[in-house]
Amino acid sequence: MTAVAPERAGRVAFHDLRDLHALDGVQERVDAAVLRVARSGRYLLGPELAAFEEEFARYCENEHCVGVGSGLDALELALRALDVGPGDEVIVPAHTYIATWLAVSAVGARPVPVEPEADSYLMDPERLADACTSRTRAVMPVHPYGHPADLDAIDAVAAARGIPVVEDAAQAHGARYRGRRAGSRYVAAFSFYPGKNLGALGDAGAVVTSDARLAERVRLLRNYGSRVKYRHEVPGTNSRLDEIQAAALRVKLTCLDGWNARRAEVAARYTEGLAGLPGLDVPTVRPWAEPVWHQYVVRTARRAALVSALEAAGVETLVHYPVAVHRSEAYAGAVDGPLPRSERLADEVLSLPMGPQLTAQDVTAVIAAVREATETIHD
Numbered sequence: 001m002t003a004v005a006p007e008r009a010g011r012v013a014f015h016d017l018r019d020l021h022a023l024d025g026v027q028e029r030v031d032a033a034v035l036r037v038a039r040s041g042r043y044l045l046g047p048e049l050a051a052f053e054e055e056f057a058r059y060c061e062n063e064h065c066v067g068v069g070s071g072l073d074a075l076e077l078a079l080r081a082l083d084v085g086p087g088d089e090v091i092v093p094a095h096t097y098i099a100t101w102l103a104v105s106a107v108g109a110r111p112v113p114v115e116p117e118a119d120s121y122l123m124d125p126e127r128l129a130d131a132c133t134s135r136t137r138a139v140m141p142v143h144p145y146g147h148p149a150d151l152d153a154i155d156a157v158a159a160a161r162g163i164p165v166v167e168d169a170a171q172a173h174g175a176r177y178r179g180r181r182a183g184s185r186y187v188a189a190f191s192f193y194p195g196k197n198l199g200a201l202g203d204a205g206a207v208v209t210s211d212a213r214l215a216e217r218v219r220l221l222r223n224y225g226s227r228v229k230y231r232h233e234v235p236g237t238n239s240r241l242d243e244i245q246a247a248a249l250r251v252k253l254t255c256l257d258g259w260n261a262r263r264a265e266v267a268a269r270y271t272e273g274l275a276g277l278p279g280l281d282v283p284t285v286r287p288w289a290e291p292v293w294h295q296y297v298v299r300t301a302r303r304a305a306l307v308s309a310l311e312a313a314g315v316e317t318l319v320h321y322p323v324a325v326h327r328s329e330a331y332a333g334a335v336d337g338p339l340p341r342s343e344r345l346a347d348e349v350l351s352l353p354m355g356p357q358l359t360a361q362d363v364t365a366v367i368a369a370v371r372e373a374t375e376t377i378h379d
Ligand SMILES: *Cc1c(COP(=O)(O)O)cnc(C)c1O
Pocket: 070, 071, 072, 073, 096, 097, 099, 100, 142, 168, 170, 171, 191, 192, 193, 203, 204, 205
């Protein structure tokens, strides 16, 4: 381990990317890769991107990967490639990051939210079936916090209506559903935002698909609708994953399975150390799921008190996310509420520090701080 800076001694950071990059010699390898590209004279649509697309498709156990500018762009371009547009409806989770909804809005379609199950953060397949109308053109499940959605149940609802499932896999690089990787089916969007399980040194994303024609459409759309320079077949956009990001991602992809395994160890220790505390729910894992623990999220009705107690103990926490999407200003008046489960989650969820860079002492300190705080709060 690297030495901890004095101002951080005794504190547990939520997710420090410098500590992360200190693992497995990654910082030196990323530095070398970035320098190699910087000196290559080739910055877009070059060999690093081609190699990363090949490697990430294989990692996802799928056929095609198309690198784009961000996770939001990946979702939007997948929908555009499927010809989803104005007048269409797309089913989205009510409880998600706003990007899932924004991708639907960006193509001119209407996001139709579905509430999660009562005892998990997962899209409820029964509620999904009820939300479908004659205008529904796609379903976009999220794998919340790295736990896979119930894809077979969701696929069954979608297949009965002849509509595609677009996985929002932005939090689930490497997760498995019944043994199969997130992103191994028809089409999925990934984000490589720096804090994701596989993160770039800036913005980046990818569409992963089993369908060669769909991949080709996304390839066209991300590059001005052009395959051959100055021949524009469709009105595309500019959303390319650049060579520097691709080179950095190739280095970090070699660490992903090991880092996800380390996240699972941290999660197992949290669950063992925190289960059964009064007024605190630890996350549940479905028997068919191998989550990758993008976040470790507890629930409590006394969140504000817990956050201040942890802050005082030097443990940094975050909330994913404090405002339900339909309650955000961006969607004011756009969705018929109420969505009580999602509204309650926005008030009660709390993410504990998570990442492969956490030391055994960090994890012990977090568990002790949460235990002590919960006892004090409930006295
Ligand atoms: C991060 C995230 C996105 C968006 O990814 P960006 O790369 O930030 O655009 C989309 N959906 C979910 C569920 C996410 O967590």
